[in-house]
Amino acid sequence: MALASRYPDVEIPDVSVPEFVLAAGRDKPDAPALIDGLRGDVITHGQLAAYVDRVAAALHARGLRKGDVVAMFCPNTPWYPVVFHGIAAAGCVMSPINSLYTPDEIAFQLRDSGAKILITVSPFLDRALAAVEKAPVGEIVVMDGAEGHASLVDLLSTDAPSAQVDFDPADDLVTLPYSSGTTGLPKGVMLTHRNLVANVAQCRPLIQLGADERIIAVLPFFHIYGLTVLMNQGLAWGGAVVTLPRFDLEDFLRTIQDHKITRAFVAPPIVLALAKHPLVDQYDLSSLTSVLSGAAPLDEQLALAAEKRLRKGADSGVTVAQGYGMTELSPVSHTTPDLGAEPPGAAPGSVPKGSVGFAVPNSECRLVDPATGEDAAPGTRGELWVRGPNVMKGYLNNPTATADTIDADGWLHTGDVAVVDENGCYTVVDRVKELIKYKGYQVAPAELEAVLIGHPEIADAAVIGVPDEESGEELPKAFVVRAPGSTLTQDAVIEYMAGKVAPHKKIRIVEFIEAVPKSAAGKILRKDLRAAG
Structure with missing residues (x-):
């Protein structure tokens, strides 16, 4: 039986990702959009839009056209969103590469994705060059500059005309992250402009970001969680995204304190540090209103311990909760709503800490008995299936894996086992998959x-x-x-x-x-x- 989201459907604009995400900044061009958490450098919303235009123009001037793949191999910086949206505005497809990858792993992704350009940073150049020897690309751009390579300054200073692209948001890819899916080797996940626009719009009723929000971006943008939930969601609603290149607890805590961070989207190891590390007591984290964990299951007792500790001396009543998703879902399918943003009929704060919350709008879920293929009885466990506009287009050049994951009726089989309570809250309890x-x-x-x-x-x-x-x-x-x-x-x-x-x-x-x-x-x-x- 299909279980519809308890939230009313939301409008999903039929536009490209850059047009959707950058729209909020038009009304506040001088407000900060991106801030370097360590150095304090700021890119305003107005500057962001102008820089994106120049990157897109530079890529077009290099002969890249709609559908061409540009790989990005770099850590979080305020310039990452500039390059991502520049690639997207050019109609190209950004394939993010894990910053920890070895040359062999990078080469596999370059080869499999068919990347034409690799954009990286000088500290990563040795691995990038070693990878390109095995999987050649047309050009390596080094954002912060390196002899013999174009830099980001070169891209931004182009006088080429603005790129003119005719988008089909429902069909045109915008990003190609790599995921192992429910099993097997890494595969390119084809996500369209509509997928990403839809997922940001779907999260809006549950995660009600304000235009004055400051979001700490320590989870990597090369991960779909970082790309959609931190980067695009924060920018789309006019907030400021404060970047850190890697997780260092002291830098993380200091950035929250000094930049008055209001929201932290994290993974369970960071929640563990917030709950137990003595360093936490040395910083003022009272600006935080929400810590939302994803990417892996969050233990209920750990969430309660972190929340209790953060609430000491805080006026905001910070909440620690979790959501659920996967790369193939762009990535969010379920999340715990802000207090007061519960669906009709649900009491404030009624989501159990062990739950991943409610299904996002415009989506349906099924719980299916893996043994029989039939819908699980009410109140019993079943494999979670999801259907909605955030479901990927498929796996690149892998129709067999696509068919194994998305059935003929459009249901994506997550490989995770869940249970849903009478309020519509889902709890992930196990996994079918091998990952x-x-x-x-x-x-x-x-x-x-x-x-x-x-x-x-x-x-x-x-x-x-x-x-x-x-x-x-x-x-x-x-x-x-x-x-x-x-x-x-x-x-x-x-x-x-x-x-x-x-x-x-x-x-x-x-x-x-x-x-x-x-x-x-x-x-x-x-x-x-x-x-x-």
Whole structure:
């Protein structure tokens, strides 16, 4: 049975992402749009629009046209949104690359996406050059400048005419992030202009950002959560987005204090620090009104502990809650509303801390018994299916994976198991999928297994996520079958993987076994590995 959102439908403008997001700034061109949290540099809403126009013009002058892919490999800075929206305004597709990726991982994404230009920063240039040797692109632009490469200043100073693009928002892609989906290797998630415009509009009734909001952007813009919820949502409603290049607790706390941050969109490890780290008591965080966690499950007791601590001495009554989504949903499908923004008939503050809140407007959900394919009985668990305008167009060049994730009726099968209460609040309780969630990142077991098997002393391997009681997340654990005669050690396996993958994909635990349990069809029986520890 389809369960409609308890919120009335909202209007979704039929426009491009830049036209929608930058519209709020037209009425307040001198107000800050982007602020460097460490340096204090400011880009106003008026400057943002002008810079976006110039970046789009520079890309068109280079011969790029609608549908061409431009990859971005850089940390959060106030210039990231400038470049993203410049790419989008040119009709091109921005493919964000994880800042922690190795050259091999970067090369895979460049090759798979068909990127024509790579935009990066000088501290990342060594990895970018190594990647481009394996997956050539037409040009590397280094935003802060490097010998032999165009810089962001060069793009902004172009006198080329403004780009004129005829958009079809429902069909034209705007971004191509990479996700492992419900299983398997990373795949390009095709998100259209309508997908992103819809998701910002869908969140509006629940997350009622004001024009005077200050949002701290420490979660990376290369992650769809950062791109949509922090960056585009903040700018679309006229607020100021305060950027940090990486998470450092002291910088994070100081930025909240000095810039009077009102909202923090975070991941569970940051909530853990807010709840327990002694450094928190040294800063005035009373400007905060909301801490909303996403990207991974947030423990109910941890949310309560963080909220209790932040409310000490605060006049705002800060709330700590969570939402739910996935890259393929642009990303938000459910979230906890601001106090007073509950749907009709729901009492203020009625969302349990362990819940991910209500389904966003214009969406429907189903809970389906994975064993039978039938709708789960009321009050019982089922795999969460979602349908709405935020559902991706599909996976790039992968119709099989697309069909495995989105059925013929448009339902996206999330792979997560949830339950819904009588008020319409959803709680995610388990997962069907194999993905490991580590510090808000998706880690695909199949990808790590492929790297492990590349070691000459490893005959076979399997990877699962195992619970970490301290963080409440999962740690990647490898079950390794040594090659005959090998004396390979646990430390050697961990060291080998550390040199091959990004930090969040590192193997944290190794166990040697005689054989990897597999089905007759050759599928790894991960449930047997979990049962064995």
